[in-house]
Amino acid sequence: MVKKIDTENLCKIECNRHLNNFLDFCRMLSQIGLIIAKEWKLEWRNRSAIAGLSVYILSGLYISYLSFKKIADPATWNALFWILILFMAVNALAKSFMTESRGLQLFYYTFLNPQVVIIGKIIYNGVLLFVLGLLTLLFYTILLGNPVQDSFMFLITLLAGCFGISSVLTMISAIASRAGHQSSMMAILGFPVLLPLLIILIHLSKNAIDGIEFSVNVKYLTLILSLNLIVPALAFILFPYLWRE
């Protein structure tokens, strides 16, 4: 009789624990949603930043158009595209932690998990980069042509690349904002870490341009997807250390 009650109790405790974990998880997801919504609101309220980025992309593209006029070699087209994306990304994400006032940081610190903040920012920045990347691709195509044969694969590469770059650079931006000397620090700290990612991306998008079979790309895709999981996981673990000052 006693034993039975015990197991019942244990069952209840266990259920409660699971329920609590689940609720915590839900709360975390909703908080991530809140962070993303807040980032977008701030971005939209102060449209000059995003307008500035668009102009930056356009003028960068026009400079490359004027210097290249026409690109016959797909490899060069590909390399230039990723260089443009890289510089756009460094500029776009440098402000990711810069714009936050002392008060806002204190507010976050009191009400949110650090993990929520970094994951929310990575997702928001990934989406932002992807949209800006599509914009770059559009104008790049208009100005310099488009030799891509497998557009679907190219877009997947762009999506994976934008999220990878976003997860690396958001974290680097957090480090750089704590170190001061923001804009130069971003490039110095970011480029070496981005190199492996970029090499895989350039390989994949070159394959997409040449229209190479999907089965050949699988190993690169798995590598980039695993990097896309590992890097946010690292940010998830490491960001709390940057958080407390």
Next chain:
Amino acid sequence: MHSVWKIICVILLFYTVIAGFLLPVPELPILNETIRNLYFHVTMWFVMITHMVISIVYSIRFLTNSQLRYDMKAEQYSQTGMVFGIAGLITGMIWAKFTWGAFWVNDTKLNGVAAAMLMYAAYFILRNATDDENKRAKLSAVYLVFAFPLMMAFIFILPRMTDSLHPGNGGNPAFGQYDLDNNMRMVFYPAIIAWTLLGLWITSIRIRIKNLWNETNLSE
């Protein structure tokens, strides 16, 4: 008694240099006698990777209990690691000139090493850019731990997926399969131990100097 490993290090270093230049090596086309560079080039990477791993361990230890001496050790180990990395680059470039015909070729391993060197440089710049000791330690530890897995992916995973001029990658046979005969093994393995001990020795002296320097500065 605790200096036995230093004596072993010196003996093994002498052995590496003398035996490395005198013992017979397999006669291979293109490589010819340059194959002896194996004892001086490949071993540098072993030392660099060892030091990188140790500095990562100290960075993680700093993050878990924030004692500045761990951060100091992480810095010293990564400095020695970078010095050996540069030595590896130079020996490799000389070797490449004689076998591949150029000092620098587009090879995944070379790219990986270039990225690792850039990462180290960025790490030291980050350290110098921040004034506050605790902040500097925290930021640089986070950066090192963050960058390390990506570097590992670059140095160890990527070369195995793409073509490389180095042995053991992209269909090229590894040294161990054909070239590295027992004569070479007799020098190669002691050489790895010798250079690694030398690296650790250098770092331990540098850590002691740093400790003394800190003590004198604090007491003044």
